[in-house]
Amino acid sequence: MSDVPIAPGLIEGTAAHPALQSRRLEWVTTVDHKRIGLMYLFATLIFFVVGGLEALLMRLQLAWPGNTFLSPDAYNQVFTMHGTTMIFLVVVPLLLGLANYFTPLMIGARDMALPRLNAFSFWVFVFGGILLYLSFLSGHAPDAGWFSYTPLSGKAFSTRSGVDYWALSLLGIGAGTIATAINLIVTIVNLRTNGMTFRRLPLFVWMVFVNSFLIIAALPALNASLAMLLIDRQLNAHFFNELGGGDPVLWQHYFWSFGHPEVYIMVLPAFGIISEVVPVFSRKPIFGYGFVAASTVAIALLSLGVWAHHMFVVGLGHPWDYTFGASSLLIAVPTGVKIFNWIATMWGGSIRLTTSMLFALAFLFSFTIGGLTGVTFAAFPLDWQTTDSYYVVAHMHYVLFGGTLFAVMAGIYYWFPKMSGRMLSESWGRLHFWLMFVGFHLTFFVQHILGLDGMPRRVYTYPDRPGWAVMNMISTIGAFVLGLSVVVLLANIAGSLRSGPIAGDNPWNAWTLEWATTSPPPEHNFDLVPPVRGRRPLWDLAHPERSQV
Amino acid sequence: MHLSVFDPASPEAAWLLWLWKASMWICVFIMAVVTVALAYILARFRRRDGGEPDQRTGNKRLEIAWTAVPLVLVAVLFALSIVTARAVDRPVRRAPDIVATGHQWWWEFRYPSANIVTANEMHIPVGREILLEVDTADVIHDFWAPRLTRKIDAVPGRQNFIWLRADHADAYFGACAEYCGTQHAWMLFRVVAQDADSYASWLAQQFAPAEEPVTTEAKQGRMLFVQLTCANCHNISGINSQQQFAPDLTHVASRQMLAGERLQNTPANLKDWLRDPNAIKPGSYMPDLKLSETDLSQMTAFLETLQ
Ligand SMILES: [Cu+2]
Ligand SMILES: [Cu+2]
Numbered sequence: 001m002s003d004v005p006i007a008p009g010l011i012e013g014t015a016a017h018p019a020l021q022s023r024r025l026e027w028v029t030t031v032d033h034k035r036i037g038l039m040y041l042f043a044t045l046i047f048f049v050v051g052g053l054e055a056l057l058m059r060l061q062l063a064w065p066g067n068t069f070l071s072p073d074a075y076n077q078v079f080t081m082h083g084t085t086m087i088f089l090v091v092v093p094l095l096l097g098l099a100n101y102f103t104p105l106m107i108g109a110r111d112m113a114l115p116r117l118n119a120f121s122f123w124v125f126v127f128g129g130i131l132l133y134l135s136f137l138s139g140h141a142p143d144a145g146w147f148s149y150t151p152l153s154g155k156a157f158s159t160r161s162g163v164d165y166w167a168l169s170l171l172g173i174g175a176g177t178i179a180t181a182i183n184l185i186v187t188i189v190n191l192r193t194n195g196m197t198f199r200r201l202p203l204f205v206w207m208v209f210v211n212s213f214l215i216i217a218a219l220p221a222l223n224a225s226l227a228m229l230l231i232d233r234q235l236n237a238h239f240f241n242e243l244g245g246g247d248p249v250l251w252q253h254y255f256w257s258f259g260h261p262e263v264y265i266m267v268l269p270a271f272g273i274i275s276e277v278v279p280v281f282s283r284k285p286i287f288g289y290g291f292v293a294a295s296t297v298a299i300a301l302l303s304l305g306v307w308a309h310h311m312f313v314v315g316l317g318h319p320w321d322y323t324f325g326a327s328s329l330l331i332a333v334p335t336g337v338k339i340f341n342w343i344a345t346m347w348g349g350s351i352r353l354t355t356s357m358l359f360a361l362a363f364l365f366s367f368t369i370g371g372l373t374g375v376t377f378a379a380f381p382l383d384w385q386t387t388d389s390y391y392v393v394a395h396m397h398y399v400l401f402g403g404t405l406f407a408v409m410a411g412i413y414y415w416f417p418k419m420s421g422r423m424l425s426e427s428w429g430r431l432h433f434w435l436m437f438v439g440f441h442l443t444f445f446v447q448h449i450l451g452l453d454g455m456p457r458r459v460y461t462y463p464d465r466p467g468w469a470v471m472n473m474i475s476t477i478g479a480f481v482l483g484l485s486v487v488v489l490l491a492n493i494a495g496s497l498r499s500g501p502i503a504g505d506n507p508w509n510a511w512t513l514e515w516a517t518t519s520p521p522p523e524h525n526f527d528l529v530p531p532v533r534g535r536r537p538l539w540d541l542a543h544p545e546r547s548q549v
Numbered sequence: 550m551h552l553s554v555f556d557p558a559s560p561e562a563a564w565l566l567w568l569w570k571a572s573m574w575i576c577v578f579i580m581a582v583v584t585v586a587l588a589y590i591l592a593r594f595r596r597r598d599g600g601e602p603d604q605r606t607g608n609k610r611l612e613i614a615w616t617a618v619p620l621v622l623v624a625v626l627f628a629l630s631i632v633t634a635r636a637v638d639r640p641v642r643r644a645p646d647i648v649a650t651g652h653q654w655w656w657e658f659r660y661p662s663a664n665i666v667t668a669n670e671m672h673i674p675v676g677r678e679i680l681l682e683v684d685t686a687d688v689i690h691d692f693w694a695p696r697l698t699r700k701i702d703a704v705p706g707r708q709n710f711i712w713l714r715a716d717h718a719d720a721y722f723g724a725c726a727e728y729c730g731t732q733h734a735w736m737l738f739r740v741v742a743q744d745a746d747s748y749a750s751w752l753a754q755q756f757a758p759a760e761e762p763v764t765t766e767a768k769q770g771r772m773l774f775v776q777l778t779c780a781n782c783h784n785i786s787g788i789n790s791q792q793q794f795a796p797d798l799t800h801v802a803s804r805q806m807l808a809g810e811r812l813q814n815t816p817a818n819l820k821d822w823l824r825d826p827n828a829i830k831p832g833s834y835m836p837d838l839k840l841s842e843t844d845l846s847q848m849t850a851f852l853e854t855l856q
Pocket of ligand 2 (some may be wrong): 736
């Protein structure tokens, strides 16, 4: 299966064309999965900085009650852009970028199955992101929130073009994301090297594989609803207008039937990263490989049937609440047991506390909190108190920041040597880690309490009720510590790229195939793919006598 | 400090707190297991040199056990949720006592049987079970008085109902919880729970038509109210009866706060509000009517008579 060729002349052809010889054009025209992966990481880093600055603007405005730093109109644009940026322009493409870079390497393939489609997806994402930000030039960015509920996002209440930019750019990005998912599936099914059966697939690849199906199932729902919203707005249709026979709640059903799977789209690849990092730095294989893989499939299936837990306060009635409460409680189980698998992997191991491993541990701790507060929403009467309050803001950042982003940080420290050929500085890494860990909990923990005391989310200011000023100030200070941690990360990357120690092929003594080639890998990835006889090919090579299946 | 959700003042909110406590025990238990395990691992299994650790790949029994236990826990939580849901959301078989309607960015409270309407300040009698209908005049809003009951959305084309019963007299904080545009932040309200007597006199006072002003300044203000466009949006019984585009002002002076809790209801604040509503609540649908200082004094004097 490993030798499905790339269309002849595809890569060579572009390289040979004299007009395309310049180094910069090479990046623009590349169809190499590694370069595309790096460009994803670079683009998402920029969007991450922008989205982070938007977050700091919000925290400045909320630092004390009655602050007038941002007008309500400006604040509403900023929070909408922050949410949209972080979800659609940072977390999802960041994970796609890592999947792009490492999936072919981990299965011993030469490239993605459809390299040109791959480049298409990336550029659609970049231009989609630019289109979203062009809305500022039109005078007004979208301001209906990242889930743009109708009728607020309809023409009657959002008269300016911000929402149109929002919908159009997400439509484009969504199409690109679906293409990438198809590409990843085709690659994983067809391009695995000899011996790389599905039962030996690295768990990161497993998660990416399952995740891709989830994308194909969920993203079209978003695209359909965006198209309907645009038709409502531009052609005066009435999909979401109750006076014309439509229903604003229809938007919520459509949006969340995408939006909940989206949460898992943003989390599953992160689980994959943790499932690679934790074993390597514990010097043990993953505990319960089959279990981790199977529970991922369970999550993917269940996640398609939980969307209305975002709608417990719409008043759909008890049958809905019971059904979606039950399914949401159920999905907590396959998600939660993974934590135990990772703990058991470390148990009895010989743990190396690298920066990567520190982030993996921080992930375990923070994501467990986020998962548990998630369970308190699935117990739907509690959602009747806590939803749409700051408690949700806290919960969702524990999942997406304390969860996904910490996992991605673990992945960056783990894979940077492979991508760049140089090591990231561990001492700067530790500084980055502690700033980020402390800053994160400082920012978001108090938000649970604010929510439980009645502070709604998405407010540009708040009344001076007892304790609110102090807690908001703590949160703002935490956010600036987070901002500082990102500066340290950027400095670490910049410094290490120039003068970090040379990594060598396999600095962590890891076991999966990407470590069997040079760092960075050559354009064709492998001169020779080592034989695959188990889940840890490089471990097997080092222990020919004890090869396990 | 008493956090609203932890300080219930009604049977409904007490039920929700009960469920909260039950689920917190479960969460704290799991979190403790994870934290202790992580701490133990960090203390016990740090890098050892000399040979690789045991390469164990799994243990079916253990894995089944740690799947089964959470399954049981969530099943318990589900059962408790149903019990709570049924206690809080009781069937609706009668007309509502109060109809709350969300507007961008204030709340209208209508008492159908008493035939009165007010804004941003809902009065209820202590100890009586109240059925509240929640509607909207424009976008989706959400009625949330955390110490009194669950929150519920106000959705175009739908009628939603919730129950509440205040245990003791107090003024309870409330907020619009669903993002509804520019001034979502100042769409706050209060629920004033009163004993039966003061509630009855409040009802009587609100039912009475607006008093005729006596001072000349206030009389001038009343004329201004009619001449200027105020009456296009606001209703004052005895003067006009418009659609409820804006808060009913018949008894505006009896209210504690103005503009969705943005301001204390004092003559000075009222005057500031009339001078330039958008300076105080940017984006609000009350326009700046460019009143002169004398107009402002007269208008304020008039509005202050509307007890
Ligand atoms: Cu969800
Ligand atoms: Cu509202």
